[in-house]
Amino acid sequence: MxxxxxxxxxxxxxxxxxxxxxxxxxxxxxxxxxxxxxxxxxxxxxxxxxxxxxxxxxxxxxxxxxxxxxxxxxxxxxxxxxxxxxxxxxxxxxxxxxxxxxxxxxxxxxxxxxxxxxxxxxxxxxxxxxxxxxxxxxxxxxxxxxxxxxxxxxxxxxxxxxxxxxxCDPELYAPETREPLWDLGYLGTYSDDRQPVLERLMLDAAREWPSGRFVVAGPQYPANLAWPGNVARVEHLAPPEHPAFYNSQRFTLNVTRADMVRAGYSPSVRLFEAAACAVPLISDAWPGLGTFFVPGEEILISHSGEQTCRYLQEVTEGERRAMGMRARARVLSEHTxxxxxxxxxxxxxxxxxxxxx
Incomplete structure (x- = not known):
């Protein structure tokens, strides 16, 4: 055609x-x-x-x-x-x-x-x-x-x-053998409606766990934003750098825009990219999420910084790796x-x- x-x-x-x-x-x-x-x-x-x-x-x-x-x-x-x-x-x-x-x-x-x-x-x-x-x-x-x-x-x-x-592109996004630099990372351009959720799910967790390692990558964040001392910032990552970024995290965070939450059934490309790298996902909740990944088996749902902290501190390494591989299998079978x-x-x-x- x-x-x-x-x-x-x-x-x-x-x-x-x-x-x-x-x-x-x-x-x-x-x-x-x-x-x-x-x-x-x-x-x-x-x-x-x-x-x-x-x-x-x-x-x-x-x-x-x-x-x-x-x-x-x-x-x-x-x-x-x-x-x-x-x-x-x-x-x-x-x-x-x-x-x-x-x-x-x-x-x-x-x-x-x-x-x-x-x-x-x-x-x-x-x-x-x-x-x-x-x-x-x-x-x-x-x-x-x-x-x-x-x-x-x-x-x-x-x-x-x-x-x-x-x-996602499975030729570009795949697991890598590397030591994680961060316990939790987030990749996304700044938006007014996502920032309060990022504050609640990641930055509150960073404040609660000062020895944890966190990173936020993406452009257009206001210069006057106050970041906890254990949150690193990366201004912009070109797509070729995304797989290495995901593979440098123990877990990755997904935050959904308010309009998408209200509508439901609106997966972010970041969900599929991180999952293809076998990096376990922690996400906010929205209608239809369970049609893309099975909560508790292929993805974790968080409602607060405290809950995020529990995942980061209590999920064993074996459980973490198994969850990442299950999410990757789902992406390769349905979401390329x-x-x-x-x-x-x-x-x-x-x-x-x-x-x-």
Missing amino acids: RIVILGLSITSSWGNGHATTYRGLVRELVRRGHEVLFLERDMPWYACNRDLQRPPFGRTELYADLEMLKDRFTDAVRGADLVVVGSYVPQGVEVGAWVQRTARGVPAFYDIDTPVTLAKLARGDFEYLSPELIPGYRLYLSFTGGPLLQRIERELGSPAARPLYCS AAHRAETLEGYLRSVTSGRAP
């Missing part, structure tokens, strides 16, 4: 979780014999922070503005079997309307931020998607599953809203980029054959 994807970024993972998802998906689609063109708006903040200048899979092209997009790539969009527009694409409403007018194949929307998108629509904020566009996307692909998809169909008129969760590429193929075959995906 010929597939065109217009996404936020594939060349830069700086401050976004989109790039790693697109990299894995595009690579696996190409491996399965498809011709994939990825179109990315050339934005200055990504231009200064590109960690994959020329993706070695498919074809990646940058465009400066909407007019350049139309001038150079109308034929590609018109001739594609599938055209995917991602969330947070600059001028996404105009891009989506053009795609729906131009594409002869299946136009689809890939929402990597579904609960955030719906909250924006409810406020009348049509930054990259408007209600009028949703019925025209024959597939609404979503990082979030569960009941929210029924609402997108019922209330917003989507012909077919289906989960296409994030995933290859699984997502196969799922997308199935959705497209169903839509083009007239059946419900």
Whole structure:
């Protein structure tokens, strides 16, 4: 098939979780014999922070503005079997309307931020998607599953809203034999709604256990934040550095954005990446978590710093390693980029054959 994807970024993972998802998906689609063109708006903040200048899979092209997009790539969009527009694409409403007018194949929307998108629509904020566009996307692909998809169909008129969760790359994320540097680590860009949970689950644990070793990696944290003395900070880690970072921890922490918690069924890519490294996960609680990992066997749920401390101090080394390997087995069997590429193929075959995906 010929597939065109217009996404936020594939060349830069700086401050976004989109790039790693697109990299894995595009690579696996190409491996399965498809011709994939990825179109990315050339934005200055990504231009200064590109960690994959020329993706070695498919074809990646940058465009400066909407007019350049139309001038150079109308034929590609018109001739594609599938055209995917991602969330947070600059001028996404105009891009989506053009795609729906131009594409002869299946136009689809890939929402990597579904609960955030719906909250924006409810406020009348049509930054990259408007209600009028949703019925025209024959597939609404979503990082979030569960009941929210029924609402997108019922209330917003989507012909077919289906989960296409994030995933991990098992070729990049795997266990390593190294001595852990930290008892608990966290990887994530700063956000106002996640910070109180990070405070409760990690920083309170760090204060309670002064001899414990903790680390937080990610950009955009305010300079005036007060960190406990036993919490190390890493400003930014490019994706090639993530596996070593996970493998340097005894446990890794997952913190979910408030909109994702309310919606449920919204796994973070960090969950799958850390699990693929066989590093046991400690996570906040949210609806649907048990459909991805079995609590108590493949993942630990924490509600407080005290509970986090108990896990760090009381789980034996043998139990820790066994839990990590069970989580890794789950990821390899269900949550790789290859699984997502196969799922997308199935959705497209169903839509083009007239059946419900």
